[in-house]
Amino acid sequence: AQSVAQPEDQVNVAEGNPLTVKCTYSVSGNPYLFWYVQYPNRGLQFLLKYITGDNLVKGSYGFEAEFNKSQTSFHLKKPSALVSDSALYFCAPLLGGSTLGRLYFGRGTQLTVWP
Amino acid sequence: NAGVTQTPKFQVLKTGQSMTLQCAQDMNHEYMSWYRQDPGMGLRLIHYSVGAGITDQGEVPNGYNVSRSTTEDFPLRLLSAAPSQTSVYFCASSYLGIAINIQYFGAGTRLSVL
Numbered sequence: 514a515q516s517v518a519q520p521e522d523q524v525n526v527a528e529g530n531p532l533t534v535k536c537t538y539s540v541s542g543n544p545y546l547f548w549y550v551q552y553p554n555r556g557l558q559f560l561l562k563y564i565t566g567d568n569l570v571k572g573s574y575g576f577e578a579e580f581n582k583s584q585t586s587f588h589l590k591k592p593s594a595l596v597s598d599s600a601l602y603f604c605a606p607l608l609g610g611s612t613l614g615r616l617y618f619g620r621g622t623q624l625t626v627w628p
Numbered sequence: 629n630a631g632v633t634q635t636p637k638f639q640v641l642k643t644g645q646s647m648t649l650q651c652a653q654d655m656n657h658e659y660m661s662w663y664r665q666d667p668g669m670g671l672r673l674i675h676y677s678v679g680a681g682i683t684d685q686g687e688v689p690n691g692y693n694v695s696r697s698t699t700e701d702f703p704l705r706l707l708s709a710a711p712s713q714t715s716v717y718f719c720a721s722s723y724l725g726i727a728i729n730i731q732y733f734g735a736g737t738r739l740s741v742l
Contacts, residue, residue: 556733618670
């Protein structure tokens with residue numbers, strides 16, 4: 514069965530410190546993995562994705578994610594957090610093969626960056 | 629670019645009433661979908677479509693109907709609203725294919741069923 518886990522409901526960091534939001538997955542076949550961000554009262558926005566190639570993927574707003582096949586993880590990282598990064602973050606594998614577009618979302622991790 | 633447009637933004641229904649949530653996209657995307665978002669449960673897929681005339685069920689389809697008569701529109705119908713359908717609903721669209729798959733989300737419809 515396909516699954517995705519975000520083990521932390523909340524992550525709190527101080528501005529300027531590095532941040533990590535964790536994600537582990539279980540999918541059949543090649544994993545296609547996405548991170549989306551949701552700001553308050555808004556729809557989700559795409560941050561980055563891993564399809565193939567380099568294990569370190571760079572995305573929007575200075576975020577990056579490291580794909581680790583042996584640990585089945587796809588953790589989201591940023592070297593220096595900003596207060597404006599405070600939002601709800603979702604990890605999501607893409608299911609249904611390369612021709613379909615079904616995202617299977619994790620429960621989300623609320624990131625709070627304090628000044 | 630309008631992107632993905634959802635209407636209405638807010639709606640209050642009484643149990644048993646029916647309504648349609650509208651979703652339209654102007655990006656010529658093949659794929660469209662509806663999700664509901666509930667606290668602590670992430671987003672769960674209700675129905676999706678890979679093109680006009682083609683729809684399929686997601687994780688939580690009961691109580692909802694969809695149709696896709698055009699590429700642009702993908703309405704979600706609640707046949708007989710129940711309090712369990714109180715949620716925030718998001719419509720999303722994308723191209724099909726791994727290399728170009730980025731889903732664009734509408735701003736959401738907040739629905740309360742009394």
